[in-house]
Amino acid sequence: MLNDWLIARTGIRRWSRSGIAIVGKRMAAVVLPAAMFWYDSPYVFCWLLFVVKLFGDWSLTTSWAVVTDIRGQATASVFAFNHAVAGLGLIVAPVLFGSLAEHYGWRPVSLAVAATYVLCALSWLLIDCTIPVIGPSSTPRAHRDSS
Numbered sequence: 001m002l003n004d005w006l007i008a009r010t011g012i013r014r015w016s017r018s019g020i021a022i023v024g025k026r027m028a029a030v031v032l033p034a035a036m037f038w039y040d041s042p043y044v045f046c047w048l049l050f051v052v053k054l055f056g057d058w059s060l061t062t063s064w065a066v067v068t069d070i071r072g073q074a075t076a077s078v079f080a081f082n083h084a085v086a087g088l089g090l091i092v093a094p095v096l097f098g099s100l101a102e103h104y105g106w107r108p109v110s111l112a113v114a115a116t117y118v119l120c121a122l123s124w125l126l127i128d129c130t131i132p133v134i135g136p137s138s139t140p141r142a143h144r145d146s147s
Helices: 002-010 013-038 042-057 060-070 075-104 106-123 141-146
Strands: none
Touching: 002 013, 002 060, 013 042, 013 060, 013 106, 060 075, 075 106
């Protein structure tokens, strides 16, 4: 709903989508280190982790919307690529974060995750949902002629 409202309000699809994602990831990156002040108060700390997850994931629908914006005739391929990249992160993160936790404790892991949120927010500056994956010039000639 926030995506639709912001696009209707501004008329700018690219920055509406990217802006929502940037704000969410940035908020997660700010709240997570702040939560570390309540690390020894489990109830407060866990509620703050809930806020981190809420903001960290609120761009999920934005990601799906971007895929539908750029899909052209390749929706499944774009979704598959997104999931493949996420899968790489799912493989690498436990190894890196586990090693970090083993050598330095859990507090540095939280800071590393916050840094990851910052990188994710910055990556949204490069995402342009107005550029289709498959443009009109790459449509097969027989398909163009029949339309």
